[in-house]
């Protein structure tokens with residue numbers, strides 16, 4: 001049985017004070033949420049310790065938005081796995097399309113981050129997905145397959161989440177059709193060769209499309225950006241109907 005993972009990616013939003021206010025509003029909205037799903041929030045690094053404190057005793061788990069592959073060293077601006085597990089962080093997003101685009105993250109670097117996360121008991125949420133142009137040129141499957149093969153090399157599929165996030169759907173309000181997202185997720189499952197792999201969809205997930213997305217056979221959760229920034233809207237997503 002694959003237990004779905006519903007994750008909110010706050011990106012570069014929320015001071016510690018704002019994060020605290022958010023959690024105080026959010027927790028009462030998810031106290032009846034069935035335990036058949038994981039609820040995860042990925043705040044900026046600076047809010048991890050505040051959230052670790054605020055989430056004590058709740059079922060909501062913490063994720064970071066990235067992780068470095070070394071335990072420590074001369075890597076200015078980076079954060080090591082041990083710095084995250086100190087705050088009960090359970091997941092790390094790696095290979096999101098934004099660091100791929102703005103900081104030229106390569107599949108090789110993403111792979112090192114994912115392997116290091118697993119070695120430190122962090123579950124990497126490895127993001128893959130094609131651009132608009134790649135989809136129009138009919139290259140989506142080839143691009144995603146390469147990201148999967150290189151990004152996941154040497155990782156354990158049972159301690160992993162893959163997020164299929166078509167780049168053209170991120171922050172645009174243009175959701176990928178649920179059937180098409182499901183088709184790609186099922187291909188990813190075949191390429192990885194594990195029936196236990198958790199695969200999320202991400203890209204303009206909202207309270208009005210969550211139920212349809214979660215009804216798909218190969219989609220085991222969502223990675224939510226914009227709609228996770230407001231407690232009511234993320235709670236509606238967390239409380240999707242089976």
Ligand code: PGA
Pocket residue numbers: 009165169170171172173202203204205223224225226227
């Ligand atoms: P979005 O972002 O929900 O705002 O489209 C998704 C993501 O970037 O993970």
